Amino acid sequence: MQTKKRTVSAALALLCTTAMILSACGSGGNNNSGNSSNSGNAKNSGSEASTNNQAAGDSTAASDLEPYKLKLVYEGPPQPDEAKIEEAMNKILTAKINATIDLSPIDWGAWDDKVNLMIASREPVDVLFTAQWNGYSKNVAKGAYIDLGDLLKKYGQGITSSLDPIFLEGSKINGKNYGIPTNKELATSAGVVYRKDIADELGLDMSTVKTAEDLDAIYKIVQEKKPDMIPLYTSGGIFANFLNEFDFLGDGTIPGVISKNGNDTKVKMAEESEVYVRYLKLAHDYFQKGYINKDAATTQLSSGDAYKGGNVFSTIEPLKPGKDAEIANAAGLGGKLAQIYLIGKTVSTGETAGAMLAVSSTSKDPDRAMMFINLLHTDKELVNLLNFGVEGVHFTRSGEIMTPTDQTSKYAPGVAWELGNQFLNYVWNTEDPQKWEKFKEFNEGAVPSPALGFVFNGDNVKAEVGALANVIKQYAKALETGSVDPDKVLPEYISALKAAGVDKVIAEKQKQFDEFLASKK
Amino acid sequence: MAQLKTVAPTMPQAIPKTRKFSLAANFRKYWIFYLMMLPGILLLVFNNYLPMFGIIIAFKTVNYTDGILGSPWSGLSNFSYLFKTSDAWIITRNTLAYNSLFIVLNLVIPLAFALMLNEMKSRFMSKLHQTVMFLPYFLSMVVISYLVFGFLSDEHGFMNGSLLPALNIEPIRWYFTKEVWPYILPLVNTWRGMGYYTVMYMAAIIGIDDEYYEAATIDGASKWQQMTSITIPLITPVLTIITLLQIGRIFNADFGLFFQVPRESGVLFPVTNVIDTYVYRTFLTVGDIGLSSAAGLLQSIVGFVLVFFSNWIVRRFNRDNALF
Numbered sequence: 001m002q003t004k005k006r007t008v009s010a011a012l013a014l015l016c017t018t019a020m021i022l023s024a025c026g027s028g029g030n031n032n033s034g035n036s037s038n039s040g041n042a043k044n045s046g047s048e049a050s051t052n053n054q055a056a057g058d059s060t061a062a063s064d065l066e067p068y069k070l071k072l073v074y075e076g077p078p079q080p081d082e083a084k085i086e087e088a089m090n091k092i093l094t095a096k097i098n099a100t101i102d103l104s105p106i107d108w109g110a111w112d113d114k115v116n117l118m119i120a121s122r123e124p125v126d127v128l129f130t131a132q133w134n135g136y137s138k139n140v141a142k143g144a145y146i147d148l149g150d151l152l153k154k155y156g157q158g159i160t161s162s163l164d165p166i167f168l169e170g171s172k173i174n175g176k177n178y179g180i181p182t183n184k185e186l187a188t189s190a191g192v193v194y195r196k197d198i199a200d201e202l203g204l205d206m207s208t209v210k211t212a213e214d215l216d217a218i219y220k221i222v223q224e225k226k227p228d229m230i231p232l233y234t235s236g237g238i239f240a241n242f243l244n245e246f247d248f249l250g251d252g253t254i255p256g257v258i259s260k261n262g263n264d265t266k267v268k269m270a271e272e273s274e275v276y277v278r279y280l281k282l283a284h285d286y287f288q289k290g291y292i293n294k295d296a297a298t299t300q301l302s303s304g305d306a307y308k309g310g311n312v313f314s315t316i317e318p319l320k321p322g323k324d325a326e327i328a329n330a331a332g333l334g335g336k337l338a339q340i341y342l343i344g345k346t347v348s349t350g351e352t353a354g355a356m357l358a359v360s361s362t363s364k365d366p367d368r369a370m371m372f373i374n375l376l377h378t379d380k381e382l383v384n385l386l387n388f389g390v391e392g393v394h395f396t397r398s399g400e401i402m403t404p405t406d407q408t409s410k411y412a413p414g415v416a417w418e419l420g421n422q423f424l425n426y427v428w429n430t431e432d433p434q435k436w437e438k439f440k441e442f443n444e445g446a447v448p449s450p451a452l453g454f455v456f457n458g459d460n461v462k463a464e465v466g467a468l469a470n471v472i473k474q475y476a477k478a479l480e481t482g483s484v485d486p487d488k489v490l491p492e493y494i495s496a497l498k499a500a501g502v503d504k505v506i507a508e509k510q511k512q513f514d515e516f517l518a519s520k521k
Numbered sequence: 522m523a524q525l526k527t528v529a530p531t532m533p534q535a536i537p538k539t540r541k542f543s544l545a546a547n548f549r550k551y552w553i554f555y556l557m558m559l560p561g562i563l564l565l566v567f568n569n570y571l572p573m574f575g576i577i578i579a580f581k582t583v584n585y586t587d588g589i590l591g592s593p594w595s596g597l598s599n600f601s602y603l604f605k606t607s608d609a610w611i612i613t614r615n616t617l618a619y620n621s622l623f624i625v626l627n628l629v630i631p632l633a634f635a636l637m638l639n640e641m642k643s644r645f646m647s648k649l650h651q652t653v654m655f656l657p658y659f660l661s662m663v664v665i666s667y668l669v670f671g672f673l674s675d676e677h678g679f680m681n682g683s684l685l686p687a688l689n690i691e692p693i694r695w696y697f698t699k700e701v702w703p704y705i706l707p708l709v710n711t712w713r714g715m716g717y718y719t720v721m722y723m724a725a726i727i728g729i730d731d732e733y734y735e736a737a738t739i740d741g742a743s744k745w746q747q748m749t750s751i752t753i754p755l756i757t758p759v760l761t762i763i764t765l766l767q768i769g770r771i772f773n774a775d776f777g778l779f780f781q782v783p784r785e786s787g788v789l790f791p792v793t794n795v796i797d798t799y800v801y802r803t804f805l806t807v808g809d810i811g812l813s814s815a816a817g818l819l820q821s822i823v824g825f826v827l828v829f830f831s832n833w834i835v836r837r838f839n840r841d842n843a844l845f
Contacts, residue, residue: 297696469807474787474790
């Protein structure tokens, strides 16, 4: 009897402890899947999809395909009405490729962290946003994306027929395509975006602004008349980042640049160039005059979001036609922003590979992922749905022109430049109706960088790049926002870079670049 | 029993012939305890031992097409970036210095509080204080970083917005002034960990038999004498073990504290960059798990050695206080 009792209690104890462990593991598991932020919705859309399957089953070729759920990871603020968009997209996707979609937007602030972790932890993802300035070549070297050559031939006719070949050519790594570029502006420029309504109110003559130095007089007046306003807001770099016309040769996180605007093919340190120093000094001057927000080097609020607060007069942005209106619409300031170009137009690998959709090597069905990307390049309804929401709910439309509704704010990710073919997008009523014609115009006459199509492979200097990453984080932001005195800190920065092996990295860049140039001839 | 007889003659005669030298018999007798241990052991194996195979990542150039096992070996090259720059010295110094300071602070201040709380007459007040002190321990570092930001923000922070103007002191740009951070970080860490360690020490103090104090009171010992002659000596083993465990992690900085609280301000790196944050920043830029694993492995090895070393020192002074 005694032993029996003991056995029972032991079994109970075992049960309890096992249950505890299991529940601990279980909650861990939940956390992981909780990332998708709408696991509940996902379930709903799943059942939705299966009913759709039956409806659409016999009508299209999609019936030959097994049902599949695509996971799309892209940069963008999560939207309240995401589930509705997924539902509407599922209808189109089930009919066409018998797939459903799980949208996983990740906000800028967390993008680098989450995506690097996602890739390193081999999370199953199908389509993933990537860009030359966002670690594209590093992730290709690690095998995070698959070679799209064959898939593009098989399922990507819509892409090859609509996309300027220079995009696919200019985003190759070792002759292979690992990402499908967004069909958008080919050239880039940069300049200032500002509150037009405020400038008008204060009677500012913005036509006098031709260079970054000309902004001084404008900011002075803004500061005097509107003391609550931040004349120039930034959460990172300003002039030295955007107005430098540097070509980082395939990876903006690794030092060593050439000028896009010339024929010099010698790779140099950006930090030692004249233009960089000039803009650092200007930024510091503005910072001391109080034009720039004081927390510039530590804030995580992006410049686009900062406009929402209503107290930001201007920001420095990479520009293209209609950039002002894009930011304005995302910030709820429709029609109140304007832009001025401060540098010329250029084309480099940074642009041709500046926004791409890659297929993750963790995708269980790369064919379907490619079909989906192809649809984003050809299916007008799908692209606009993904970018602007459901017609009649999130916007109303006449012809190509959209008008916002009171529901617009529930789905306005503002990331059309990441997804598919921008020339298929509708235009907001506050935007230039000729936006896409202007894009085409903008693309013409841009100066191509001597390094167009070249992407640096950093494998040989991995240790140096790792060490440099910390040096750059330590100095770059404080300097580029003007928060510290460049006369004192820049020499420190340069010597720290040299100590971390920047010369070796630059020599390696130069070597690979020379090989690239030689192969081109 | 037959087995036992064959074993017994080899045993020294002084030791009584008990069954404790047979593992099988031992297991038969205490199987119930082994059974109770099983879930814990499984947890340990799955959580702590199986992942150890991941150590090979530190010696590989991982790419996902070939998988972890198929990726090429890279020797020690993953370790080299740690020693590439003068940063190696700075991050090691910061990690060791801060952690040593934290160990001392986590010993002295919570111990003082534990002794004081123990002397409190009202049990209710004592518990109340304990609970209030414990609360920050549950706060995530992200939340704490915003609390600190609330104090130190350039324009609207409590320090620059209210306190310093009231005292007629010029506002300080806290996130650009590296001199103040060696004080701020230990302050934050102590504030957060104080409750946790206080409770641990109090638990040890409460375990002391009241008769010691009664005897001491009869002998006319003052409260102070009771504290120094009874309480502290009797909880020294606990203090030693907690300290030893912390020494083992001296190379592992509190990532949240050093990453979140200084808000990534580069100017502060010379005093806030520790091994963990350095590795994390490298990983974010390079995205290479080989480099991160190399750093993690190095930290663990050094920690392992340090635990043995400090345990050895403790053993030399007092065998009973040592961890093993």
